[in-house]
Amino acid sequence: GAGVSQSPRYKVAKRGQDVALRCDPISGHVSLFWYQQALGQGPEFLTYFQNEAQLDKSGLPSDRFFAERPEGSVSTLKIQRTQQEDSAVYLCASSLLEPQETQYFGPGTRLLVL
Amino acid sequence: AQSVTQLDSHVSVSEGTPVLLRCNYSSSYSPSLFWYVQHPNKGLQLLLKYTSAATLVKGINGFEAEFKKSETSFHLTKPSAHMSDAAEYFCVVSDFRGFKTIFGAGTRLFVKA
Numbered sequence: 293g294a295g296v297s298q299s300p301r302y303k304v305a306k307r308g309q310d311v312a313l314r315c316d317p318i319s320g321h322v323s324l325f326w327y328q329q330a331l332g333q334g335p336e337f338l339t340y341f342q343n344e345a346q347l348d349k350s351g352l353p354s355d356r357f358f359a360e361r362p363e364g365s366v367s368t369l370k371i372q373r374t375q376q377e378d379s380a381v382y383l384c385a386s387s388l389l390e391p392q393e394t395q396y397f398g399p400g401t402r403l404l405v406l
Numbered sequence: 407a408q409s410v411t412q413l414d415s416h417v418s419v420s421e422g423t424p425v426l427l428r429c430n431y432s433s434s435y436s437p438s439l440f441w442y443v444q445h446p447n448k449g450l451q452l453l454l455k456y457t458s459a460a461t462l463v464k465g466i467n468g469f470e471a472e473f474k475k476s477e478t479s480f481h482l483t484k485p486s487a488h489m490s491d492a493a494e495y496f497c498v499v500s501d502f503r504g505f506k507t508i509f510g511a512g513t514r515l516f517v518k519a
Contacts, residue, residue: 391504
């Protein structure tokens, strides 16, 4: 399977805990995106990487959210001191080169903060 | 700034009848426009995309969309609905100036037997 994979698929956290969500993009894909999808809504852009460079982080809701892609492949989205409003599905997508190209989405990580 | 508006949150059709899902966009530059579908408990899948070539774009599963610059619209159509088309559909816009991709709020399509 050469698709985008994400882990864990489900995560339950107590309020105040830190979580780390992993994304494995399609091999060789330059562009990588993170989105947050609240229940009943469309995905909202969080951040964009071109290889290891984070070129846009304008969608990150607060400084508790941090993303990295140190070697230009696997990416991690970290949320510190989780709050109930962080409960959502976090989607990762990758595209071959340019950000305007077709994005291939992973299955998402469903985060529930209690 | 870019934006996208899906005009209907829910659409219900009978099997075998036409489907129309409406989308209007706003972009200062020539946009790239997409329709994605999300089936329950499945990942987002590309249906079709417009990138300034032909204004009528054909996608998978018999769907097509027409880019109308004068109306800033990119409506999704299908001549005959199938039960398997029941899903959430998202209209998406991006442009070459930046990296942000904007999703509409989604339209849930119901197909009645």
